[in-house]
Amino acid sequence: MYDCIVLGAGVMGSCAAYNAAKNRKKTLLLEQFSLDHKNGSSHGASRIIRNCHNESNYVKMAHRAFQLWDEMGHLGGETLYTSCGLLWLGDEEGTIKRSNLLKENNNVQHQILAGKQIRQKFPHLNYDEGNWHAVLDNQGGVIYAEKCLQTSQKLFKQFGGDIKENCKVVDVIPGSIIKVITEDGHTYETKQLIVAMGGWLNKLFPEIKIAPTPNLVSVNFWKLKKEFEDKEPLYNPDNLSPCLIIKKDDIDFFMLPGADFKGQVKFGIHMGESIDIDNKDRNVADWMHLNPAKHMNEHMSDIDTTKPEKIVMCVYQVTDDSNFILDTHPKYGKNIAFGSGFNGTGFKFGALIGEILNQIVDGKPINCCDMTFFSSTRVITEKNIH
Incomplete structure (x- = not known):
C-alpha cells in the first residue's frame, strides 16, 4: 500500500x-x-524560464517556481538554471502590458527597450526597423531541462x-x-x-x-555562419546572451542561445500540428523551420539559415x-x-x-x-x- x-x-x-x-x-x-x-x-537539454507573462496568474506562479527550483538545486547540488535574461519582443502595447504585470506582481526587475536600443544592448539582434519594443526579464533565462x-x-x-x-x-x-x-x-x-x-x-x-490535444512541434538548431564563428560568445548564455520570445502578428517564435550545443541556437515557432500520441511515425512539416529561417534572415544575420543543423521533435499538449x-x-x-x-x-x-x-x-x-x-x-x- x-x-x-x-x-x-x-x-x-x-x-x-x-x-x-x-x-x-x-x-x-x-x-x-x-x-x-x-x-x-x-526531453532535451534546455527550456526557457521566465517571470514575464501575459497574465498575472502566471507571473505570480513564476515567483514561487524560481524558489522551488533553487531549493531543488541546493538539495541536489546542481545549478538548474542560468539567469542570462529573457527578451520578449513585440509591439509597444504588449510590451507595456507585460512590464506593468511585472511591476504589479512582486515588482520583478526588468528593462524596456525599443528599436535601436535593442541592438545597442545585444549587437547580434537587429530590430531597428518595424516599431519593435521589448521587455528584458533579468531573472529569466535558460533552465537545464535534462x-x-x-x-x-x-x-x-x-x-x-x-x-x-x-x-x-x-x-x-x-x-x-x-x-x-x-x-x-x-x-x-x-x-x-x-x-x-x-x-x-x-x-x-x-x-x-x-x-x-497533442501537437508535434519542430525544435530547430542552427549554427553560425563560418565567417561569424568568432561571434559565438554573443550566443552563449554564460555571457548573458538572452533567450528570446518574439511575437509578430499572430506568430510566436522562441530562441535559446547555445545551451544545448556550443555555437548553435535553438530557434523555432511556437505551434505545431495535431497528432495521435501513440503514433510513433512522426515527421514535422517544412513550415516549422522555414518560418523561423525567414525571421532570422531579417533579424539575425550571423545565423546560417540554409537548413537546420539538427531537428528534434517535441510534443505540446494544447488546450483551447x-x-x-x-x-x-x-x-x-x-x-x-x-x-x-x-x-x-x-x-x-x-x-x-x-x-x-x-x-x-x-x-x-x-x-x-x-x-x-x-x-x-x-x-x-x-x-x-x-
Missing part, C-alpha cells in the same frame, strides 16, 4: 513524486516508457521513493483506496493518485471534459484557451489529481506543479495562483497565449 502513486515520469510527474516523498509519503512513480524516452515533452528531470528523480529516490519504468498503466479503479492496474498484470494500491501523463491523459481518462489543467477528477473524488495541457510553456513551472498537485490531493490551500484558471470543467471563452 502506497500513500501516493504518480503516473508519468516527465518533469511534472517526477517533481510531483519528489514533492510527495520529501513530505514523507510512501510514493511510487510509474513510467510507461524508459526514463530517458523522447516520446513526450520533457538536469532538472534527473535531479528530481535522484532526490525522489534519496527520499525513499520507488520508480518503475517500462510499466504501462491500463486501468484505475477509484475509491478511498485506489487500485492501479498495469499491463504486466500487477495491481498497486494507494491512498492518493497523481496523474501527469501528458498526451496520454485522455487515453486513461476519456471522460475529462477539457481534453488537451492555452491554460493548464490542474484539478481533481470531476467524478472520482478528491484523492485523484491530474495535470496536463501545458501548451509548450509548462516546463519552467515543473517544480511548482509538483507542489500544487500534492496540495490538491492533500486538500491544502493553494496560495500562489487562482486555481479556477486550471479547472477541468471551466468554460473556455478566449485563447490566452501566456
Whole structure:
C-alpha cells in the first residue's frame, strides 16, 4: 500500500513524486516508457524560464517556481538554471502590458527597450526597423531541462521513493483506496493518485471534459555562419546572451542561445500540428523551420539559415484557451489529481506543479495562483497565449 502513486515520469510527474516523498509519503512513480524516452515533452537539454507573462496568474506562479527550483538545486547540488535574461519582443502595447504585470506582481526587475536600443544592448539582434519594443526579464533565462528531470528523480529516490519504468498503466479503479492496474498484470494500491501523463491523459481518462490535444512541434538548431564563428560568445548564455520570445502578428517564435550545443541556437515557432500520441511515425512539416529561417534572415544575420543543423521533435499538449489543467477528477473524488495541457510553456513551472498537485490531493490551500484558471470543467471563452 502506497500513500501516493504518480503516473508519468516527465518533469511534472517526477517533481510531483519528489514533492510527495520529501513530505514523507510512501510514493511510487510509474513510467510507461524508459526514463530517458523522447516520446513526450520533457526531453532535451534546455527550456526557457521566465517571470514575464501575459497574465498575472502566471507571473505570480513564476515567483514561487524560481524558489522551488533553487531549493531543488541546493538539495541536489546542481545549478538548474542560468539567469542570462529573457527578451520578449513585440509591439509597444504588449510590451507595456507585460512590464506593468511585472511591476504589479512582486515588482520583478526588468528593462524596456525599443528599436535601436535593442541592438545597442545585444549587437547580434537587429530590430531597428518595424516599431519593435521589448521587455528584458533579468531573472529569466535558460533552465537545464535534462538536469532538472534527473535531479528530481535522484532526490525522489534519496527520499525513499520507488520508480518503475517500462510499466504501462491500463486501468484505475477509484475509491478511498485506489487500485492501479498495469499491463504486466500487477495491481498497486494507494491512498492518493497523481496523474501527469501528458498526451496520454485522455487515453486513461476519456471522460475529462477539457481534453488537451497533442501537437508535434519542430525544435530547430542552427549554427553560425563560418565567417561569424568568432561571434559565438554573443550566443552563449554564460555571457548573458538572452533567450528570446518574439511575437509578430499572430506568430510566436522562441530562441535559446547555445545551451544545448556550443555555437548553435535553438530557434523555432511556437505551434505545431495535431497528432495521435501513440503514433510513433512522426515527421514535422517544412513550415516549422522555414518560418523561423525567414525571421532570422531579417533579424539575425550571423545565423546560417540554409537548413537546420539538427531537428528534434517535441510534443505540446494544447488546450483551447492555452491554460493548464490542474484539478481533481470531476467524478472520482478528491484523492485523484491530474495535470496536463501545458501548451509548450509548462516546463519552467515543473517544480511548482509538483507542489500544487500534492496540495490538491492533500486538500491544502493553494496560495500562489487562482486555481479556477486550471479547472477541468471551466468554460473556455478566449485563447490566452501566456
